[in-house]
Amino acid sequence: MLTALIVLPLLAAALIGTIDPRRGRLLRAGALGSTGLIFLAAAWMWARFSVGEGGLQFEQRHSWVPAIGMTYHLGVDGLSVSLVALTAFLFPIALGTAFAHVQDRLKPFIITALLLETGMLGTFMAQDLVLFYVFWEAMLIPMYFLIALWGGPARAHAAIKFLLYTMAGSVLMLLAIIAVYLQGGRTFDLTPLLAGPLGFAPAVQRLLFLAFAVAFAIKMPVWPLHTWLPDAYAEAPPAVTILLASIMAKAGAYGLLRFCLPFFPQASREFGPLLSVLAVIGIVYGGAVAWTQGDMRRLFAYGSMSHMGFILLGIFSLNIVGVQGSLIQMINHGVSTGGLFLLAGLLLTRTGRSRTDGYGGIAKAVPALAAAALIVVVSSLALPGTNGFIGEFLILLGAFQARPVDAALATGGIVVAAAYLLAFVGRVFHGPLRPDLSRLADLSAREYAVLVPLILMIFWVGIFPRPFLARSEATVRALLARVPAAAAAAPAAAAQAGLPRFPAARVAVR
Numbered sequence: 357m358l359t360a361l362i363v364l365p366l367l368a369a370a371l372i373g374t375i376d377p378r379r380g381r382l383l384r385a386g387a388l389g390s391t392g393l394i395f396l397a398a399a400w401m402w403a404r405f406s407v408g409e410g411g412l413q414f415e416q417r418h419s420w421v422p423a424i425g426m427t428y429h430l431g432v433d434g435l436s437v438s439l440v441a442l443t444a445f446l447f448p449i450a451l452g453t454a455f456a457h458v459q460d461r462l463k464p465f466i467i468t469a470l471l472l473e474t475g476m477l478g479t480f481m482a483q484d485l486v487l488f489y490v491f492w493e494a495m496l497i498p499m500y501f502l503i504a505l506w507g508g509p510a511r512a513h514a515a516i517k518f519l520l521y522t523m524a525g526s527v528l529m530l531l532a533i534i535a536v537y538l539q540g541g542r543t544f545d546l547t548p549l550l551a552g553p554l555g556f557a558p559a560v561q562r563l564l565f566l567a568f569a570v571a572f573a574i575k576m577p578v579w580p581l582h583t584w585l586p587d588a589y590a591e592a593p594p595a596v597t598i599l600l601a602s603i604m605a606k607a608g609a610y611g612l613l614r615f616c617l618p619f620f621p622q623a624s625r626e627f628g629p630l631l632s633v634l635a636v637i638g639i640v641y642g643g644a645v646a647w648t649q650g651d652m653r654r655l656f657a658y659g660s661m662s663h664m665g666f667i668l669l670g671i672f673s674l675n676i677v678g679v680q681g682s683l684i685q686m687i688n689h690g691v692s693t694g695g696l697f698l699l700a701g702l703l704l705t706r707t708g709r710s711r712t713d714g715y716g717g718i719a720k721a722v723p724a725l726a727a728a729a730l731i732v733v734v735s736s737l738a739l740p741g742t743n744g745f746i747g748e749f750l751i752l753l754g755a756f757q758a759r760p761v762d763a764a765l766a767t768g769g770i771v772v773a774a775a776y777l778l779a780f781v782g783r784v785f786h787g788p789l790r791p792d793l794s795r796l797a798d799l800s801a802r803e804y805a806v807l808v809p810l811i812l813m814i815f816w817v818g819i820f821p822r823p824f825l826a827r828s829e830a831t832v833r834a835l836l837a838r839v840p841a842a843a844a845a846a847p848a849a850a851a852q853a854g855l856p857r858f859p860a861a862r863v864a865v866r
Contacts, residue, residue, distance in 0.1 A: 357401060357414050358430040358481050361440070362474055364394050369470040377463040384455050387466040391448040391473070398444035398477075402827075405437050410830035412483065412547075413437075420484070425543035429483040434831030435613050435683065436480040438824055442690045443476050443603050445809070452806040453698055454595030456705045458506055465506055472498035472599065479607050485533045485544040492529075495604060496522050499596070507591040514587035521584040525571035532567035535560075536619065550618055550838075558622060565623035568616050569631070575608030576664050578631075579638040589657035590710075594701025597653065601660045601697060602690035609667050609686055613679070613835065617671075621839040628672040632755070632762045635672070638665035640765065643772030647779070650711045652703070655780060656696045659736070662769055663689050669766055670751035674839055676832055678754020683828045684821060685747030688735070691817070692744055695732035695810045699725075702803060703784070706796050712780055717789030722798045726785045728807050733777045735814040738770065743817035 368390030375382055405413060412431030420426040432440055451469060458465050475494030482488035496519070504515035537544055539554050556564065574581045589597050617624045642662030649655040667689065670682030702725065704710060719726035731742075738744035748770070755763035799807065817824060 357397070358416055358432070361394060361397055361401075361444070362430075362478050362481070364390065364397070365470040365473040365477070369467045372463065372466055372470070375463065377461075380462055383462055383466060387451050387470070388448055390470070391444075391451055394473070394477075395444040395448060398441045401432070402437055402441040405432070405827055407826045408830050410434065410834040415483075417483075417545075420487070425537070425541075425545065426486050427484045427543075427545045428487060429545055429547070430478075430481045430487075431483045432481055434828035435610065435835070437827055438683070438687055439480045439606055439610060440477060442606070442687055443473070443480065445813075446598065446602050446690060446694055447473050449694070449698070449806045449809060450595040450598045452802065453598065453701050454593060456802075457701065458593060458595070461505070465502070468498045468501055469596075469599075472502065476599075476603050476607070480610060483546045485536065485546065485549075487544075489526075489530060489533060492607070493526060495607065496526070499600065499604065502596045503588060503592045506593045506596070509591075510587065511591045514584075514591035517584045518588045521574050521581070525574040528567040529571035532564045535564055554619060556620070561620045561623045562626070565616055565620040565627060568619070569612065569627070572608040572611035572616070573634075575611070576605050576668065577608070577661060578634055578664075578668060579641055579661070580634075582638070582642075582661055585661055586654050586657045589660070589697075590651060590653040594653075594697055594704060597697045598694045598701075601657070602694035605660070605664055606686045606690060609664070609671065609682065612668075612671055613683075617674075617835055618838050624672070624839055625674065628674055629759065631672045632669055632759050635665045635668035636762050636765045638662065638668070639769035640772065643769045643776065647772060647776040649776075650713060652700050652712050652780060652784075653697070653710055655712070655776060656693065656700060659696070659773065659776060660689070660693045662773065663693065663736070665769065666748055666751050666766065669755050669762065673751070673754040673758040674836065675754050675757055676829070676836060677750055678758065679832050679836065680825055680828060681747050681750025681752075681754055683832070684817070684824050685744075685751060687824060688743040688747045688817060691810055691813045692732060692735045695728075695807070695814075696736065698806065698810070699729050699732060702799075707793065712783040715784040715790070715793065717785070717787045718793050718796055719785040720789045721794055721796045724799045724804075728799070728811065729785060730781060731811050731814060733781055735818070737774055737777055741815070741818050743814050743821075745818060746821045 372383060372386050375386065401414060412433050415431040418428045420428045472495060475491050475498065478491030479488065479495060482491050500515050500519050503518060504511055507514060536554065539556060541548060543549065577585050589601060592600060639662050642658045642665060646655050646658035646662065649658060667682045667685050670678040670685065709715065735742035735744045738748040752763050752767065755766065
């Protein structure tokens with residue numbers, strides 16, 4: 357089943373490669389049909405996932421390179437099953453959006469996007485360190501070309517900056533993977549590696565934690581490793597930005613949960629306060645900079661960074677409430693931020709204007725688009741009844757249990773978010789209607805088809821979040837059971853090594 361999810365985009369790319377590039381309608385139908393089929397398969401898997409089981413499900417394991425302990429090992433658990441479904445859900449929506457603004461080289465664009473989908477799906481399903489690294493890098497190359505070949509005027513600079521940042525993090529992670537392999541019984545398979553403690557000395561565990569964490573923090577992105585973000589988000593085509601912000605950023609947060617916490621529990625506790633501070637800085641800084649932006653894509657880019665800070669804060673609360681909030685907020689952020697960038701793409705397609713001061717009063721001309729925009733905005737503001745509320749509420753509740761000061765400061769990000777998002781709605785949709793925008797077309801049938809699923813998700817998760825929380829709860833409990841196991845040994849080990857001690861978070865696993 358899981359192999360089929362990885363292979364289907366590759367087969368679709370190969371079949372689309374045989375189509376005459378002049379047959380645009382057939383190319384579009386092939387892209388939407390194949391990604392739609394992948395979504396149906398992922399939705400079936402999500403529905404069949406056994407709630408209450410903390411281990412891997414739908415596992416597939418085959419020997420890959422037995423001489424050095426490499427395996428082709430796929431599986432999903434509570435950390436990944438909803439992220440796989442989210443990835444499959446967003447791809448047909450993103451491609452449906454892309455066809456309005458990608459006219460040149462449509463065939464290579466679709467093929468590259470399908471290769472990207474394989475990398476993203478594989479990243480969330482790989483249960484072998486080398487296999488994970490292969491898929492992690494497989495995300496990078498297609499994304500680089502999607503930005504560099506189909507992006508805006510400064511696309512070359514944005515793509516190179518994105519490539520250099522992520523490659524630097526990947527090198528650090530590769531070195532850490534080799535160290536884990538040498539210490540962990542000469543295997544890359546996560547199942548035996550996680551069967552017991554790896555036994556790293558405290559100083560080594562800190563270094564390896566940082567190597568993994570920097571790679572994942574760049575992808576999220578975490579302040580101050582975020583400087584590639586505004587250029588990449590602003591210059592990428594709107595459909596590509598949806599994938600970049602809604603899925604690729606989640607791979608970084610997922611990596612922290614999948615590798616850093618279980619491999620390095622002592623270091624996770626010790627660096628938790630530092631990462632929580634960086635999360636708060638990202639929340640406030642990202643929101644404040646978003647408030648000053650005139651370009652709506654940069655506004656949403658910094659807003660996305662601010663909201664990702666909440667996810668980081670929840671992860672390093674190291675209690676079940678905060679981590680559960682982070683996991684469901686990954687889904688919420690993917691839907692809401694994807695919706696914001698989709699709206700930006702719809703406006704750009706109609707007017708060619710990226711700055712918010714180029715609009716005014718267009719709700720009178722496009723009432724359906726304005727209504728959809730308001731729904732997506734209030735979900736990003738975490739209004740009760742929408743998806744964002746349950747995620748941010750759980751994260752802040754967990755963070756208040758662990759680090760009340762950080763949690764109190766993070767709530768300021770909610771106020772700033774209200775300022776920049778409501779200002780965006782006011783500048784673009786309300787006020788006097790600009791005469792040159794009075795003939796804008798409202799939503800078409802195709803645009804309804806990509807917006808309605810996002811809006812349904814906003815209200816489904818906001819009103820009935822239990823299916824998502826139930827799928828992750830057992831896995832989160834098992835994960836956090838590993839982290840406090842290092843708590844008792846951490847102070848003694850630090851004192852013995854003569855290393856500084858960080859204040860530990862209170863872990864509540866109930």
